[in-house]
Amino acid sequence: MARFLTLFALACALTCPVAAQAERVRDLGAFQGVRSNQLTGYGVVVGLDGTGDDSLAYVTEAMRGVSGRVGVQLPAGVNPSLKNAAAVMVTADLPPFAKPGQRIDVTVSAIGKAKSLRGGSLILSPLYGADGQIYAMAQGNLAVGGLGISGADGSKLTVNVPTVGRIADGASVERSVPTGFESGDTLRWNLFAADFLTAARVRDAVNARFPNAAQVEDGVTLALRLPLDPNARASMMAAIEMLDVTPAETPARVVVNSRTGTVVINSAVRLSPAAISHGKLTVRIDENPQVIQPAPFSRGQTAQQEDSKLSAEEGGRTVALFRPGASLAKVVDALNLLGTSPSDLVAILEALKQAGALKAEMVVI
Structure with missing residues (x-):
């Protein structure tokens, strides 16, 4: 207490009231379109030491597709035991301005009954964006920080999460995402948290440095007039991000x-x-029951006498x-x-x- x-x-x-301090514009918001994009895909991890999904149906179908791509056809009607393979979901964040050929990290997570992905390798898997297009291809050896072991009597020991792994630089970017940076003479800048006063102060700071360049659209968005030349535009955006603005006091x-x-x-x-x-x-009730014995040679019966004590404290x-x-x-x-x-x-x-x-x-x- x-x-x-x-x-x-x-x-x-x-957190007692103090004078508000100026912050950089880049810490208050970000340019619209200049952001990361989420990618996801389905894949198969092989090379496991008997800790895979065994004969899970969708692992079997995935392995048929993988083997077919390399020219190996599994016999029809045969369901191989795949204790050394596991079905996984592959996720990654595609940074803004990422170009084909660049590498990004990927996270691999088991979606079936696999006990551990330690020691496994991800087979070439496409990563899709929200529009259904392929933006990266992932492949590589997993680094797993977890550990899971079990005994013959059913006892288990798990450290961290052995069914999630990571591949550093495990995906190659195949397609870039348009950001709008290079098109049009207007680029929008958005506050992380809506506030009309902060938006107005950012507008005033930008216009003081670049006259008539900024206009408030709402409590979040500013429309910025930028030059068409990429070099001049990048220099102006960098200068705007480093401007100091005193944000409005939080609600x-x-x-x-x-x-x-x-x-x-x-x-x-x-x-x-x-x-x-x-x-x-505080109300307290103490119960102290007592047993009463009958007198010798009497016709009485043994009985219990209740003894309660009540007290109250405030x-x-x-x-x-x-x-x-x-x-x-x-x-x-x-x-x-x-x-x-x-x-x-x-x-x-x-x-x-x-x-x-x-x-x-x-x-x-």
């Missing part, structure tokens, strides 16, 4: 993690006049009063004075929100 309050007070002290927000009990309050949180009284009523009668516009530091001091636990803190904040005294958005994750 005391440890939680100390850590909570320290976290709040670090007042309280984030509650219901699973761990973590509560984070940012520096913009303010309180209207409010009083908080937080106490706990603690935490302290009342905390908040003045108008109370800051985060005042909130923390008052809640520490009340001796609140994580669950109590959440209940108090929710009650303040319902009473209209907490001027912040409550986010429960």
Whole structure:
């Protein structure tokens, strides 16, 4: 309890209101189209030491297709035991401006009953984009950080995740993705988080360096007029990304993690006049039954006599009063004075929100 309050007070002290600091434009947003693209594909990993999918149907069909590409036809109706092969999904991120011939990393994950991919090799597999086109081809030996072993009596030992591996530079780019960088005289820039004031400040900073080059379209997007020459355009984009802009103060927000009990309050949180009284009523019931024996030579029977003791204790009668516009530091001091636990803190904040005294958005994750 005391440890939680100390850590909570320290976290709040670090987030007390301070003067906003300027940030680079590249840390506030990104140019539209200049982003990575997700690729995915289906493949087969071979060379496993008996830890594969065995005779899983889709592994067998995949192996028929693989063997057919290299000129080997498996007999019809024969389902080979494939303990040394596993069906996998292959995923990768295609960086912006990636050109054919460049190499990218791939992640390989088992989708069947394979126990481990350690020591396996991925057979040549195409990687598709969201449009169904092939953008890369993957192949190579897997690096697996996990380990899984089992004994004859059914006991198992697993370290990390042995069914997921990675191939560094395991895919060759075969097709580039258009970004819009080289076409048109207008390129859009998007904020990571929507905010009209921040967008206006970025516009003013760009126009101060390049007059009439930027125009706000909405709370996220700025339209930038850029020269058509690629060299001049790249130089202008680089200069815009390095401009310093002071972003708008973040909205007042309280984030509650219901699973761990973590509560984070940012520096913009303010309180209207409010009083908080937080106490706990503890009721205790002690049962002490006694056995009553009948007198000798009597006709009585042994019986049980109930003996109950009830007590009630009420603690935490302290009342905390908040003045108008109370800051985060005042909130923390008052809640520490009340001796609140994580669950109590959440209940108090929710009650303040319902009473209209907490001027912040409550986010429960």
